[in-house]
Amino acid sequence: MTVYTFDGTLDGLLTAVFDTFALKEQPLQLLTEGDTLPLFCDHTYQVSTDEEKARRVWAGLEKRLTCETMKLLSVSWLSELSELNQPLFQYICKVFRQGDISKNFADPDVLAVTNIARRVLHEQLRMKQFIRFQKAKDGTYLAVVSPDHNVLPIITDHFQDRFNDQPWLIYDAKRHYGFYYDGKDVIRITFENEAAVPFNLANGHLNDDVISSDDQLLQDLWRTYFKAICIRERMNPRKQLNDMPRRYWKYMTEKNAT
């Protein structure tokens, strides 16, 4: 039984695919370094990540798959789930052997990758829905999030398109980075000292000294509206939780009043 280990990067995974074909063997498992090896494994091979090999594999995929499918593959990688590695690896190997199998949902690997990508896209939509900005004194709009998957890179386009005349900052408290739009370009930022940021990372509130003067009023207005729009005869908290899971509430204006 052959096992490959790789460093957990996308380039590493693609290199593993390259090596599979170079060495003419199909490993039964692809593990990240540090994972416990399975019993009875008689041959392990450590993949050393090589950007050139990865690039060639990616270019080969681009030749064989539609650009929609390529997008799906890169989106699935944003899930940051370790259970994606194995199916994605086998999926890519199969593409080189059998051609475009991206619509064969009876294949367990294709199904797994597609489902994970769908989960990421779903969360991406939820971010577009549930991000709440607060206005700071200098006119910057701030939102803090902590999504399950690393979806910030795929939502910035939407916000840049929509709020192109206001500077904004969307910060991922879980992954400790954010995107800042200065009116022209979106740039990726990290804070050197995260403890000193002028907002609360636990609930996203801006500190009192930097929040703009009318923001509190508008937040209250929004909460009032949120309460008023509900029809009491039709209460349905289960549906509310289905569509707006509780894990997003802590950063949402209408649900995190102190």
Add this chain to the structure above:
Amino acid sequence: MEKLRILAESAKYDVSCSSSGTVRKGKQGMVGSTVGGVGICHSFADDGRCISLLKVMLTNYCMYDCAYCINRRSNDIKRATLSVSELEEITMEFYRRNYIEGLFLSSGVVRNPDYTMERLAAIARDLRTIHRFNGYIHLKSIPGCSQELLNEAGRYADRMSVNIEIPREESLKLLAPEKDHKSVFQPMKLIQQGVLENKEDRRKYRYAPRFVPAGQSTQMIVGATKETDKDILQMSSMLYGQPTMRRVYYSGYVSVNTYDPRLPILKQPPLVRENRLYQADWLLRFYHFKVEEIVDDLHANLDLEVDPKLAWALRHPEAFPVDINTADYEQLLRVPGLGTKSAWLIVNSRRFNRLTSYDLKKMGVVMKKAKFFITCNELTSQFSQPIIGINELRPERLRPLLISKAQQKRAAEEMQLKLNFEEGCQ
């Protein structure tokens, strides 16, 4: 703040919420964009309904006295009016904070329809031209206003709507003596005319401004009058036949004016019936069903215990079983339990290999109902379990298998309400 509360409470019985139908990219120097396809819901209220647009009334003063409406003239509720600038500012500030997708503006009728409509149109125009707002605007058009005002409003709005409320004219007359069907259908026709003319123009001049790009919608109240589901669905199907009608909403009647003898007394809104109507509506729009197949004279009301597609399947056992591996897409859509998504997955995957029920389960197809109506690529012999489908079981024995206890209970509760409703009418 108080004003916003009052006016939101007045507007909440309008069910339309969608922000879909237009794709408009952001523009330099303007705020906002609209996404096509599925719109974005920004929040979900405690009753589970989505909040996508800032749904608010300009004023809840109204000169009409429609029995089903909370804002009727004779109701003793708090009245308020938002000033134009207040409303515009709230909309912009909410939008900038990503609370909302746009504005849904409605109004009680003050003085006369033209006066009211003019103010609605003015707000839409101000938002677009002064505030450079590029998000979604849904305007309610006031029945009986003039064509010029409709045209003016249509140039700035994404979607416009006129509510039918009651599908049969005699019932409408009974509850809303000041309204008739003409006043509802006239603006609808005018909007449609505008859209079609605009289409012509855009063919000639590429940059002609768009007119109500997201089309129209309307809503009907369910359970306030004696209409059967047949009346309601026939009306919707007729409306969907028109080129600009995008959505018909159904609103389970909430007893807001309990003192009115013309109205039924309901303990709770008829939610199951409303749900069944929406299911039937989906069958009309996405599943290639015709209205005669869903309701006919024998079955004038939808079955509350089973969904309309299952009800159709139980009435038509001859159409089954459907072979998953050879049936065309339309046939797959008719299988209870298979939706457009599942059908799409099946049609794509079966080009690679024949599908078994195991594959279907893996793909996430819900087999609870579907298993009685399909055949897959499975061996059938005397050793394996024989296939039990609708034709072996007969529909009358299959039916009880597919109704859950909870469903039965909910339906029974509503049937009781129905009795109340008849008493209320007498």
